[in-house]
Amino acid sequence: MTITTTGVRVPAYLQNPQRWVLVEAWDALTAGAHRARPDDAGSAVPTYVARDTDSELQARLTQAAQQGGLVLVLGESTAGKTRAAHNAVRECKALAGYRVLAPDNGPDLVIAVDVVAATSVRCVVWLDDLERFLTPDGLESGVLAELIRLRTPVLATMQLRHYDIFSPHSTESPREDSAEPRTSGTGARVLKQTEPLYLQRRWSDEELARAQNCDDLRMIDAVTHHGPYGVAEYLAAGPALLTEWRYATRPGGYPRGAALVSAAVDLTRTGLRPPYTTALLTSLHQHYLPDDPLLRPEPIDTALAWAARLRYGATSLLLPTSDPDAYGVFDYLPDHTTSPVNEHAWQSALDHAAEDEERLTIGVHAAATAPHIAEAAWRPLARHFTRAAMNLGVLLAKAGRNEEAEKVYRQAANAGDTAAAVNLGFLLAELGRNDEAEEMYRQAANAGNTTAAFNLGHLLAELGRNDEAEEMYRQAAATGHAGAISNLGNLLSEAGRSGEAEEMYRQAADGGHPTAISNLGVLRANAGRNEEAEDLFRQAANAGHINAAVNLGDLLAQLGRNEEAEEMYRQAVNAGDTAAAHNLGILLFKAGRNEEAEEMLRQAANTGHTTAISNLGVLLVNTGRNEEAEEMFRQAANAGHTGAYHLGTLLAQLGRNEEAEDLLRQAADAGHTDAAHNLGVVLATAGRNEEAEEMYRKAINAGHTGAAHSLGILLAQLGRNEEAEEMFRQAADAGHTDAAHNLGVVLANAGRNEEAEEILRQAADAGHTMAISNLGVLLANAGRNEEA
Template identity: 45%
Template sequence: MQGMGENNVTGGSLENVVQAGSIGELTINSAARPQLPRPLRDPARWPLAASWDALAAGAHRARPGADGTTLPPYVPRDIDARLRERIARPGLTVVVGDSTAGKTRAAFEAVREVHPGRRVVAPPPSTALTLVPEAIETASAPCLLWLDDLERYLGPEGLEPDVLDDLVRLGVPVVATMRLKQYATFSGGRDRTVGTEVLRLAEVVDLDRLWSADELARAEACDDIRVADALAHHERYGVAEYMAAGPALWSEWDRARKTTGHPRGAALVAAAVDLSRTGLPGPYTSDLLTELHGAYLTKAGGELLRPEPLDEAFAWAGDLRHGVTSLLLPADGGLWLPFDYLVDHAEDQVPEEVWQAALRVADDRDRHAIGYSAWEKAPHIAEAAFRSLAESGSAEAMTALGLVLALDERVEEAERSLRSALEHGYVSAPYALGVFLYLQDRPAEAEPHLRQVVAEGTTAAITPLADLLATAGRHSEAESLLRVAVASDLPEAPLRLAVLLTDMGRHDEAEPMLRALHTEAEPLVVVPLATVLSASGRQEEAEHLLWQALPEGSPSVALKLATLLIDTDRREEAEHVLRPLLAKDDLSAAVMLGGLAFVDGRFDESAALFRRAIADPRVPAFLGRALAKAGHSEEAEPLLRTATENGDSSAARSLAELLIHTGRSAEAEELMRAHATPEADALTPNE
């Protein structure tokens, strides 16, 4: 049949193609795959670890040696054996420490020793890491992934859990470094997002800035003059820190900010440092630094300092110092980066205009970084960053926005955002929503979300689920979960299990666990261990433990000690322990002191203390009783009536006494008949 000799199906993907009649030439083109970015296209260009250069890896330069070398010999660090053992296996290893502590050099030396024959994939931060597993899988040689300053690779299309899973499947070690402040930003104080989830999957190796006695002894055996010079200053600075000229550059910048000479240059450096502290990845344009530096210059003294011309200021800031580095590091295209040592040691608050400028110039990936950085330091900026991303459909940002709003106690908005993330299928949304609902005292709603996450293998969800079950009196279920968490090496699980056993009265089982944790200087162990000791009749031992921990302890230590002192009728000592907490507006201390004043007949003082703790739901009843005893009947009566309606028998008795004293005996008798109960607990609150 003529006219049907050629049949073309082009573009898209082919599933079922059915055509009546004869089939001629059939051309099928599969769906176009995303092209690999340039750094991932040619494995032959990836360096072999054995011949890789430390400076290319990101190591800081040191002062030039007598032979002109830019790096001194490597002095072995105490972490070396553990680090080498860890990177021999697939998975993520992160070396964490201060700027110039020697993180990159230690990791670099470990990679060269353990994996000399592997190709090193070290993509620029702008690279979509979601494409790295494909690039490595098609390479003809074994590889490892190198991520210096890991925070630059977290966020959309960065090192996500799925990417890491693919790399582990391919047998790829992922070696990363991260500065201490950045690690704290992504790992502490918030629930799961992509960045925090990746860090939970990592093996973290901590590297101290100050060198140990063994490290110093090894350094003394090195004949390099730079190492010897650094050793002479080791009591104040880390050896690697001193060799990288960090303290010297900090001092020069600090002087320039306060004196005439280069005040404009110092202001430009300050602008770059604070931009970096917002989380906005550099490098930064000269125009942006110029725009922002004026406020710093004005704060330092402005025209009185006779600021130098702008070109001279940039030249001064970019000058190479000590043959090592500069305050501002020049980058391609006339861009600038601050020396990271300055960023890590800056403590002043980042000005509002710098946060706003960072948001203004940021792209979507940058906004994620800014949001995480601003989480605690500038929550309104975090909200703005995550809200714009959430409105663009980012489910991760919806989760982060919900958590930021929850911290601001905007509960309804927070829940809407978290549920939106759940509807979008975001991997961390069930965990975040479950924890949120639990903290809102909605355990029945929280439990299925937390159970789902635990069933999916996320051990981090075990502890909030166990807490929920224990609070509901389901101790056996909570115990089973916590024992799984202990077996999974979840860090907080042993303490949670020991506390649960304490609460269940199984002191013989709890005590050895608590003592083992106390040996490891776990500060949260003191109170439950004291509880076990006092319950076992070892009051003196419990008190001794608490007195020892009191100077550096948490408020819970003082509260527990005060409780033991009250139980042995040493009220004056208890007040002495509680007063420092009252100065810090501790509500529990105010309640306990109010109770002590009440028992001693100091009713006006008791009422004043209870007023300070009125946010505590127990306190209105306590306040009503104190006011009644102090003769303030009109103010006391509504408080006591409310407490009586809520079933407080002690408040009912106090209200009856008040009614009698105000000539309403018949009403008092009727009240007591309606609320006839056994003797209620004394006023003094329990811990």
């Protein structure tokens, strides 16, 4: 009986699940593993050598067999992804007796899911080269959700270059629904639901040792001769074929054959799906032939035969297909080609795209390096294909063509695309049109778009409408949006609702959200729970959260664990973090490592970090380079930083009091208490005592102990001894030893010797040399010579 689903005829190979291959009978070549040089028995499949990731892959696959879900093996071409995944399926006890469902394309996958639902067949879905299925008519979020409901495991492989194009980039700030143009956003939404398992191309020492000890001579040979390459890529003859292709363009070589391969490689890199007809390759290859009369390219038939010839019993440069007039290409070659795609290849890809989806995908591949091609790919689709319109809007917005982007977004949003409404809201917010942005976000949020609710929460928080922001964050958080949960924690923390904030951070942290983990660490550190804070910062830092690495560095520095702090700061500096460069500079400066400190502070200062600019000036002052320091302080002051205070202090030390007064007053008016104190010193030096007293009192009222001492000196000089005593005592009680000494002197001069002795002893015990001397005089005058 032929099964049909939803009015669509089921392809013959999917109709009877009992004819799908059993896991136990599934072979590696059928799975899609690269062939290797055959052994004496003719087998093109070498002995499998356990990889370091096998146990983790087994655990994930077992969980998916029990609960459903996507397991993704990620890596470069010929890293061994397919072979490792195939082995995991064969070895997974939870999959014993299962069938392997291996659809040819996205639409067939959708049909097959209905077959699985109708027959309740126990199977594992195998998607080698996942990017082929990430289309709106293939593996989209709804299809994956149905497979999870059926508790059907999905195992897939994907090359890094494709993952970089399709995957979402996490961020805490509001972003367009497609932060970068993507194929309808489908790939990003699916990939968000899995944590890829990365398989290294280069084998570890442990893996090499296992290969060396196996009984397959091909593996032993690969371990011995693989050089800078991975064992799997050596076995698949990847490096050898890459070299042969690259050196074929020479007199006496196969320059036309190499050009045909180059054309196929570039077509693959455009996103145009193979196979490619001989006519297309022949037409395009002319643009890859060097203009060199000495080459004398071979005839086209000879060139095709050379390119398609089997090498090492493993593979060929061009791969023959069931159509004798069409070819694929060995996937190792495009994966190891970094030169720009030829302009003619882009145009040929557009001309030969079979359908809208393929044209959309070509635009995705072009967006980063050939935006004009992406625009050409998407613009004809934008009127009837809202997702193409959305991607086109992203492209135009990135190019600063905001009016065009707005028009395209509105067109898609008016057609009901909530992602386009989110993008339009983001664009309007960037342009400062907040009321309109709010309207678009609300429109999408009311339609159930979680990103819109999150972005609206962020916008409202920036506008100070915190109650409304909280409401929107809670709406997004209710769907499990980790960024919304984390940002809600921030909002609650700023409102002093620490308990609720901690609850939100913990909820997001439990979902693996690194920013929430880091923020939870901040709460722990502020509460003095340093060990817990350290653990949380490390967890987030290990997940790649740069700010967590900086926070950990700060915590370690406060605990005096400077070597560890330096390590964390350097980790963040290497990732490009400016704050880490500044903090590392301060750490090194305190350690007396001035040259290294200057290097770090300059690195941060060169990015416009005003605190780094100012602190670089402090370092230069301490190393006697006053002219350079003055330049730094002026730069910081011009940026509105407290560099005005440092510059004023430096100028005062240099005797340039008029200039110093202006700068110190500027800083003091901005609330800088040290500046108010130092301005008082400048004014007192100039004999402007009333103004000096006013500045001192301003600083004292802000809690500045040194200003109390300085005012005491001024009042003593003016003969206002009772007031002077009050100021000295205030500063001495706060631990200011100069003030204690001066208070002792005032008391001694007033004949209050017992009190004077007590205060002078206090300062002397703190190591104040003048207090020790004056205490001796006081004791001698009292006839207590031995004590003196």
